[in-house]
Amino acid sequence: MLNFQEIIGHDQIKEHFQKAIEYNKVSHAYILAGEAGMGRKSLANAFALTLLCEKGKSEPCMECHACKQVLSGSHPDLIYVSHEKPGTIGVDDIRKQINDTIMIRPYSSYYKVYIVDEAEKMTQQAQNALLKTIEEPPSxxxxxxxxxxxxAFLPxxxxxCVQLKLKPLRDFTVKKYLMDTLHVEEADADIYAAFARGNLGKxxxxxxxxxxKLLHGEMLHLLKHVKEMDISELLDYIRKMKEENLDIYECLDFMQLWYRDVLLYKVARDMNQLIFKDEYSSINxxxxxxxxxxxxxxxEAIDKARVRLDANVNMELxxxxxxxxxxxxxxRRREP
Structure with a gap:
């Protein structure tokens, strides 16, 4: 579990939480919205860790008994709401885990923190049950x-709730983390960062x-040799992609990044701006x-393929x- 300083990016949200603690203006309910992998859980855990820390400051000390309990997953005043049905958080889940326990005062801390992951899965009945609690919550x-x-939430x-939306990180920030922390080679880090579009977890x-890695190899081969392939070879390659269970939407994303590089190089003639720097010769x-x-x-054809797939048109077609x-x-040499 990370503290605020260890979380990459999302400075505005971290500052909001820290100032709320510092000025004793913590709200009773927050919504943290963002793509999977962007850091919602890390931010929520860091906020909970800081709230429950015995020092009462805007950063957890990581050393007190409360911090150690949170880090070990045993703090009695930090409750992670679970649900048995994978696709639904029902009214009974909310009543039993939040409504029926929230009036019991904290065991050892000033705050009692509930974290509901995948909260968009709450049914309307579950949301209405929660609403009664957040309208008049204990302090x-x-x-x-x-x-x-x-x-997915009711108005x-x-x-x-205080609504906080996570924003994508800059590609440079993601790339730097991959290189410094995971020791990824720069050429690969460029591709991962561009493909993730600001989502560090992705x-x-x-x-x-x-x-x-398989998708990367297959797509590079296809894009570099599509001109020489005849129709039968193209059809064979499409079937091969299907047999290897490549994510077709990720394939389209990869193609867009490739032709973005081609267009960018055609305009600027600067290989330093390329994502696929190692493929400079082919892009040129x-x-x-x-x-x-x-x-x-x-x-446009890549965009049309995505639209057709969304409309359940046959993938191969x-x-x-x-x-x-x-x-x-x-x-087609129409321009110099």
Whole structure:
């Protein structure tokens, strides 16, 4: 479990929590919203750790009995709300774990902290049951709702909670963490950071993912050789992607990043701005063979493939149409 100083980014949210503690203005209910992997749990845990610390300051001491209890997962005044049904948090979960216990005063701390992960899974009945509690909570109670989708909450819940939304980190910040902490090579860190789009947890996961390494290799081969492949070879490659269970949406993301590099190099002629720096030779070659109009059509084709997949169009057909556009547009010399 991390303290505030050890959490990468999200400075505004950390400062909000720390000032709330410092000025004794802690709210009774918070919503922490953001993508999975962005740090909602880390921020909630750091806030709980700081609230329960015996020193009462804006950073936990990490040494007192209360801090040690939180770190070991045994503090009686920190409650993680669980649910048996994986897709739903029901009214009984809220009543038994929050409503029926919240009026019992803290055992050893000034605060009693409840953390509800995947809070968007609360049913309407569960939210209404929680609403009765957060409308008139005891002074010591703090409820943290962690969610990937705050639109799932009733307006009455939203209006009674402090809403804090996690923002993506800068690619540079993610890249630096990967290189300094996980000792990832710079070329790989560039790709993981760009692919994660500011989500540090996703970047860390990609860095250790064998599936992503497979996807990376397959996509590079396809993008570098699509021009030479005939229709039958393209169809075989699509079937191979399907057989290897590659995430097709991640494949499309990869293609977008690749052609973003091609377009950027065609405009700026600066390899230092590339994500795929190690593939400079191939990117330079494609940028010379493909016109600006052609690159625009390729990027549009990738977007269309995504739309078709969302509409449940056959995957092989959607990918075939997209790859044919790529093949057609490369080597059309309309611009110098």
């Amino acid at each position: 010591y109670a703090v409820i943290l709702l962690l969610t990937t989708n705050q639109e 009455t819940i939203l209006s009674r 970047a860390i996961s990609l860095a250790s993912s064998e599936d992503f 070659e494609i940028s010379q063979k493909c016109s600006y109009e052609g690159l625009e059509k390729i990027l 959607a990918m075939e149409l997209m790859l044919l556009v790529m093949k057609e547009q490369i080597d």
